[in-house]
Amino acid sequence: MTAAPIALTIGEPAGIGPELAAAAWQRLRGEVPFFLIGDPTHLPDGTDWVEIAAPDEVRPDGTALPILPHPFESPRIPGKARPAHAKDVIAVIERAVALAASGKAGGVCTLPIHKQALQDGAGFGFPGHTEFLAHLCDTRDVVMMLASPALRVVPVTIHIPLSEVKLALTAQLLETRIRITHTALRDQFGIAEPRLAVAGLNPHAGEGGKMGTEEQTLIAPIVETLRNEGFHIEGPMSADTMFHAAARETYDAAICMYHDQALIPIKTLDFDRGVNVTLGLPIVRTSPDHGTAFDIAGTGQANPSSTIEALRMAWQLASGSA
Ligand SMILES: NC(=O)c1ccc[n+]([C@@H]2O[C@H](COP(=O)([O-])OP(=O)(O)OC[C@H]3O[C@@H](n4cnc5c(N)ncnc54)[C@H](O)[C@@H]3O)[C@@H](O)[C@H]2O)c1
Numbered sequence: 032m033t034a035a036p037i038a039l040t041i042g043e044p045a046g047i048g049p050e051l052a053a054a055a056w057q058r059l060r061g062e063v064p065f066f067l068i069g070d071p072t073h074l075p076d077g078t079d080w081v082e083i084a085a086p087d088e089v090r091p092d093g094t095a096l097p098i099l100p101h102p103f104e105s106p107r108i109p110g111k112a113r114p115a116h117a118k119d120v121i122a123v124i125e126r127a128v129a130l131a132a133s134g135k136a137g138g139v140c141t142l143p144i145h146k147q148a149l150q151d152g153a154g155f156g157f158p159g160h161t162e163f164l165a166h167l168c169d170t171r172d173v174v175m176m177l178a179s180p181a182l183r184v185v186p187v188t189i190h191i192p193l194s195e196v197k198l199a200l201t202a203q204l205l206e207t208r209i210r211i212t213h214t215a216l217r218d219q220f221g222i223a224e225p226r227l228a229v230a231g232l233n234p235h236a237g238e239g240g241k242m243g244t245e246e247q248t249l250i251a252p253i254v255e256t257l258r259n260e261g262f263h264i265e266g267p268m269s270a271d272t273m274f275h276a277a278a279r280e281t282y283d284a285a286i287c288m289y290h291d292q293a294l295i296p297i298k299t300l301d302f303d304r305g306v307n308v309t310l311g312l313p314i315v316r317t318s319p320d321h322g323t324a325f326d327i328a329g330t331g332q333a334n335p336s337s338t339i340e341a342l343r344m345a346w347q348l349a350s351g352s353a
């Protein structure tokens with residue numbers, strides 16, 4: 032199957048997004064068809080780019096980064112959060128999603144946004160792309176998965192304060208996230224019988240109820256139900272001992288109870304190659320696993336590997352070759 036090209040959104044241009052887009056193009060030209068939606072004046076000096084009016088103008092043998100222009104109202108100052116960019120950053124994402132939803136783009140790969148700047152500048156009411164994309168696609172249940180050659184992780188609760196995790200962690204949420212993950216691994220990632228490992232919430236997975244009871248009251252019953260349905264699923268496991276090399280060999284994805292339980296291991300093991308992929312959407316969406324990196328924006332030090340892997344994964348998912 033040949034898919035339409037991937038739409039790469041510029042994200043917060045004061046961060047490392049523009050240099051990542053230029054570097055990814057250098058690496059992926061001829062391999063992954065994609066185009067950038069953003070302001071061409073934000074690209075590093077010397078970047079070869081070409082304006083396109085529609086995704087179908089992306090040429091497989093093109094020699095310059097194709098851009099669907101979206102002029103920003105305020106100039107880029109690398110390294111400085113810019114609430115004034117917020118309206119344009121959001122509009123770029125909306126445009127990419129509309130292109131993907133209509134089939135004109137094969138999927139969306141998002142460069143990092145600065146959540147606080149979006150909130151300050153445009154009252155953005157979403158904690159991240161994941162929730163915003165679910166809203167744009169009118170989809171209630173989506174899953175954030177971070178994937179690298181070393182590990183795949185899914186946080187069941189995502190962008191909420193730690194103090195709210197216990198309340199948010201319901202049986203319905205846990206079961207839904209597990210089912211979406213299982214379906215996506217099987218149908219999109221080509222794993223015929225996905226093996227899932229489910230973390231506990233508490234130290235030592237509750238130590239038999241001495242250190243918390245969510246493992247007994249919430250997690251174990253769902254694991255049991257799904258296992259009875261034929262899922263290859265284990266847990267609740269002690270989160271501190273489920274990420275070492277031998278343990279990682281035993282599963283295809285780790286289902287974790289909160290954001291940092293999932294993201295610390297993968298970003299520690301494979302920060303450069305991690306890809307954030309949203310499961311359960313009607314469109315393909317990936318992203319690099321890092322943020323705006325204001326501390327190095329505009330210095331040329333940004334490593335494009337995670338963006339390159341994110342574009343590759345978007346293309347593989349869009350073209351059915353993952
Ligand atoms: N997909 C996204 O939109 C996304 C993802 C993660 C974080 N964020 C946002 O980014 C902002 C900054 O977050 P943060 O400071 O916690 O994390 P960060 O990933 O931006 O930076 C953490 C550290 O890693 C370094 N780093 C990050 N990416 C790098 C790269 N490609 N090459 C070399 N070094 C790199 C940075 O220089 C910094 O020292 C926050 O607003 C956060 O919410 C957005």
Ligand SMILES: N[C@H](C(=O)O)[C@H](O)COP(=O)(O)O
Nearest residue numbers: 159160161162307318320321
């Ligand atoms: N939670 C992600 C991370 O820390 O890498 C990040 O904030 C991106 O989330 P969205 O894809 O929802 O923007």
